[in-house]
Amino acid sequence: MLDNIGPQGDATGMRARVQAFGGFLTNMVLPNIGAFIAWGILTALVIPTGWLPNENLATIVGPAIDYLLPLLLGYTGGKMIGGKRGAVMGAIATFGLIVGADIPMFIGAMIMGPLGGWVIKKFDDSVKGKIPAGFEMIVNNFSLGILGFLLMIFSFLVTGPAIQFANNLVASGIHVLIDTGLLPLLSLINEPAKVLFLNNAIDQGIYYPLGMQIAAEAGRSIYFTVASNPGPGLGLLLAYTFFGTKKARRTAPGAIIIHFFGGIHELYFPYVLMNPVTIVGMIGGAMSGIATFQLFDVGLVAGPSPGSIFAYLALTPRGNYLGIISGVLVATVVTFLITSFILKLTVTAAEGDEDDYEKSLEKSKSMKAEGKKVLESKNDTISAENISKIAFACDAGAGSSALGATTFRKKLQKNNLEDIEVEHYNIEDVPEDADIIVVHKNLADRARRSHQNKRIVTIENYIGDQNLERLLDELK
Amino acid sequence: MLSQYLKGNIKFIERVSSWEKSIKLAAEPLVKNKYIKEKYIDSMINNVHEYGSYIVLVPEIAMPHAKDAENVKKTGMSFLKLENSVLYPEEKEVKIIFILAAKDNSEHLELIADLSSILADEDVLKQFKNVENEEELIKLIESIES
Incomplete structure (x- = not known):
């Protein structure tokens, strides 16, 4: 929110930027957690090693994680930068990646989605006001189409080789570490690689074949456990359950069930992506897990797939239970502790915003009961810095909002404030990148409902309203 | 542009009995000249019932419109001026009504934009509130059109 961004020194400015970036990632991932859960439940149930194997339904699993989930992330990312057009562009750009790679493209989607949104936003900004009347529709559609086409090809051509490169890097790194004999160090590569959705590539491609060679002679191998331990994921999700942001707290418990008992590790990946620093906790936990397995000299008889606690116990040879269970537990506890610490450091500030917001909402509610001056006091507390887009909104998004926007734009031009964009929308379609929403006071409640974290200026008169005059003064 | 659209869709009337009536009367030429279907009038009236007089843009001037493109055949605008003002909800006096029918976005x-040029300039607005017939109105609008 704008409220707390004021003039800052270098250090706090840096921290604010890091937080803003973290908030951006969170906002891109969180709205889509439901889709991850839907996919996780399906997968835990119907895959051949699941609870209710069903070959027919299992055909959904692959396409859903390859297409649906990355597209949702790319769409959301694009929308956050460039509104509705950005969303479409984000999805187009993401699709190139998906087809260009043979693993799920989550990180890629989180880069290409916002990039797509940015490209179309820049284009729209550059042609604004230069399109002859009547040609808007054709210019809009073809600009998105042509830029989308280019971006789709770009992301298709770039990702294939990039993924291949990452794969090779990971594989050779792992082999080097195995040669050192210091197995806990493997986590340094395993955990980031897993979150990059290379989890199957490293398990099925490297560790399980290695484990099978050893298990053929010794009856068990530790290699089956180095990347499949469900402990770290459990620790991370528990930490989010207790110390995450409010929204994350609500979803993490459900993810625990699907991850730990269902063995679908992908469920915790988004939580790492939301706050990338937490990878430190994952590495720490996984290392301690491997060290514990080594200490007890235990292993599994085969590769657990999916990596749930039940698969672990089922594949534990007799006499190894204590070691295996300890390894999972130690990993859980270590990850939990480190991640909780990280979350406490990074979340408190963001959470403070949230609480402030709740408070101001409370305040505005009680004010509304008293009089009709709904949110004006909140307006006063917000600094005018960094305002780049003002959205006039009304029911249709065509009439009064257009009139208000046109007039206000003229006023800004008179005051040489041409950097500030003024657009009109219907209330529900105001894009995320709008800093202020101007709306008639009768529609303020509806605007508040759709845009809870935005500053809303209420007016009674579309031209020369005193709140508009105040806003103008503030922007000068 | 605005003057072109308004020609043939302009009315001057002494008084009306209710704000609903003022919207109906103002929209009549648009129905007759096949810009909108009758239903669009109900949409505009319902809109005011639901959200109040937010369509009163500045004192005395209202621009009824609705999100109902289905019942709009082509983009158009009509003008109605009342000699005696009529009260819109929330005690708002209105003398001038522009009906807006928008086909697309x-x-x-x-x-x-033309309308905003009229409303934003105090001198023009004053003259505008005092026009007495179609000819004067068109002349005034043509003078501000670029």
Whole structure:
């Protein structure tokens, strides 16, 4: 929110930027957690090693994680930068990646989605006001189409080789570490690689074949456990359950069930992506897990797939239970502790915003009961810095909002404030990148409902309203 | 642009009995000249019932419109001036009514831009509130059109 961004020194400015970036990632991932859960439940149930194997339904699993989930992330990312057009562009750009790679493209989607949104936003900004009347529709559609086409090809051509490169890097790194004999160090590569959705590539491609060679002679191998331990994921999700942001707290418990008992590790990946620093906790936990397995000299008889606690116990040879269970537990506890610490450091500030917001909402509610001056006091507390887009909104998004926007734009031009964009929308379609929403006071409640974290200026008169005059003064 | 659209869709009337009536009367030429279907009038009235008089843009001037493109055949605008004002909800006096019918999201923006030029300039607005017949109105609008 704008409220707390004021003039800052270098250090706090840096921290604010890091937080803003973290908030951006969170906002891109969180709205889509439901889709991850839907996919996780399906997968835990119907895959051949699941609870209710069903070959027919299992055909959904692959396409859903390859297409649906990355597209949702790319769409959301694009929308956050460039509104509705950005969303479409984000999805187009993401699709190139998906087809260009043979693993799920989550990180890629989180880069290409916002990039797509940015490209179309820049284009729209550059042609604004230069399109002859009547040609808007054709210019809009073809600009998105042509830029989308280019971006789709770009992301298709770039990702294939990039993924291949990452794969090779990971594989050779792992082999080097195995040669050192210091197995806990493997986590340094395993955990980031897993979150990059290379989890199957490293398990099925490297560790399980290695484990099978050893298990053929010794009856068990530790290699089956180095990347499949469900402990770290459990620790991370528990930490989010207790110390995450409010929204994350609500979803993490459900993810625990699907991850730990269902063995679908992908469920915790988004939580790492939301706050990338937490990878430190994952590495720490996984290392301690491997060290514990080594200490007890235990292993599994085969590769657990999916990596749930039940698969672990089922594949534990007799006499190894204590070691295996300890390894999972130690990993859980270590990850939990480190991640909780990280979350406490990074979340408190963001959470403070949230609480402030709740408070101001409370305040505005009680004010509304008293009089009709709904949110004006909140307006006063917000600094005018960094305002780049003002959205006039009304029911249709065509009439009064257009009139208000046109007039206000003229006023800004008179005051040489041409950097500030003024657009009109219907209330529900105001894009995320709008800093202020101007709306008639009768529609303020509806605007508040759709845009809870935005500053809303209420007016009674579309031209020369005193709140508009105040806003103008503030922007000068 | 605005003057072109308004020609033939202008009315001057002494008084009306209710704000609903004022919207109906103002929209009549648009129905007759096949810009909108009758239903669009109900949409505009319902809109005011639901959200109040937010369509009163500045004192005395209202621009009823609705999100109901289905019942709009082509983009258009009509004008009604009342000699005696009528009360809109929330005790708002209105003398001038522009009905806006927008077919898509962009075509009507030039109309809006012209309208905004009238409303934003105090001198023009004053003259505008005092026009007495179609000819004067068109002349005034043509003078501000670029």
